[in-house]
Amino acid sequence: MPEERISIAGEPRLTRMVRDAAARGALGHAIILSGQGDLPAAAKFVAAAFQCEGKDPPCGVCGPCRKVLREIHPDVITVSDPDHKNISVEVLRRTAADAYILPNEGRRKVYLFPDCRLLDPKAQNVLLKVVEEGPPHAAFLFCAENSAVLLPTIRSRAVEWKLSPAESEAGVDSGARRLCELLCGGKAADIAAFCIDLENSKPEREALRSMLSDARDLVTAALAVCYGAGGDAFARRLAAEMGPKRLSACADILQTFTLQCQYNIGVGHMAGALAVALAG
Numbered sequence: 001m002p003e004e005r006i007s008i009a010g011e012p013r014l015t016r017m018v019r020d021a022a023a024r025g026a027l028g029h030a031i032i033l034s035g036q037g038d039l040p041a042a043a044k045f046v047a048a049a050f051q052c053e054g055k056d057p058p059c060g061v062c063g064p065c066r067k068v069l070r071e072i073h074p075d076v077i078t079v080s081d082p083d084h085k086n087i088s089v090e091v092l093r094r095t096a097a098d099a100y101i102l103p104n105e106g107r108r109k110v111y112l113f114p115d116c117r118l119l120d121p122k123a124q125n126v127l128l129k130v131v132e133e134g135p136p137h138a139a140f141l142f143c144a145e146n147s148a149v150l151l152p153t154i155r156s157r158a159v160e161w162k163l164s165p166a167e168s169e170a171g172v173d174s175g176a177r178r179l180c181e182l183l184c185g186g187k188a189a190d191i192a193a194f195c196i197d198l199e200n201s202k203p204e205r206e207a208l209r210s211m212l213s214d215a216r217d218l219v220t221a222a223l224a225v226c227y228g229a230g231g232d233a234f235a236r237r238l239a240a241e242m243g244p245k246r247l248s249a250c251a252d253i254l255q256t257f258t259l260q261c262q263y264n265i266g267v268g269h270m271a272g273a274l275a276v277a278l279a280g
């Protein structure tokens with residue numbers, strides 16, 4: 001009898017990724033859930049995947065899954081500090097020490113941070129060692145709409161899973177945003193794949209120009225953040241992850257190609273050249 005399987009609401013892709021990783025026993029020991037959406041609910045789903053003893057984890061029906069979903073599993077610990085605005089260093093020291101104690105009944109001990117804005121850099125440094133080289137039974141789930149609130153040292157030891165925003169930002173071409181995300185990731189192969197897709201989609205010259213120009217504006221806004229201007233979450237993230245030098249180089253490249261779109265240059269040729277320039 002088919003049962004309605006639990007999932008992360010509105011996130012079929014992420015649901016599949018978590019299940020795949022869980023089935024392979026490959027859920028990382030530190031996971032950042034970022035982006036827009038119900039991050040704590042997604043974290044609960046991942047926590048269930050860690051503890052599940054059923055088939056195709058998280059099954060949602062085994063004892064451990066039910067306990068996680070009802071928030072009564074003794075080895076899924078939500079780290080909070082009701083006495084302070086931010087989570088205090090003392091609470092995190094206790095958390096770090098507790099992580100070395102074996103689970104009560106679960107497979108893993110899972111520590112959930114529902115809002116990483118409550119972890120200041122000093123607090124994060126307390127966690128760094130246990131995240132880096134803690135016992136194999138410990139797992140950490142960080143919820144952060146913008147993962148840049150976490151120190152690079154924590155981010156580099158975690159995998160980041162993004163919830164996709166329901167809508168692309170108003171007025172900004174979603175391709176432009178995607179391109180900036182890839183520039184931010186810095187993987188030449190991903191940037192090349194994006195440009196190949198772009199070429200294959202045979203965009204109108206004006207559509208391509210507008211996408212490149214939007215991307216240039218996003219990069220320029222991030223560059224301004226580097227120099228002290230305010231900016232939205234996306235600009236701040238690009239600023240934190242790319243730094244002024246790379247942002248400035250990307251802004252130049254995007255500007256050059258935006259201008260070239262106005263001339264009579266083959267759009268296909270441009271996508272290839274863009275890949276080479278941006279991946280460099």
Ligand SMILES: [Zn+2]
Nearest residue numbers: 052059062065
């Ligand atoms: Zn289960």
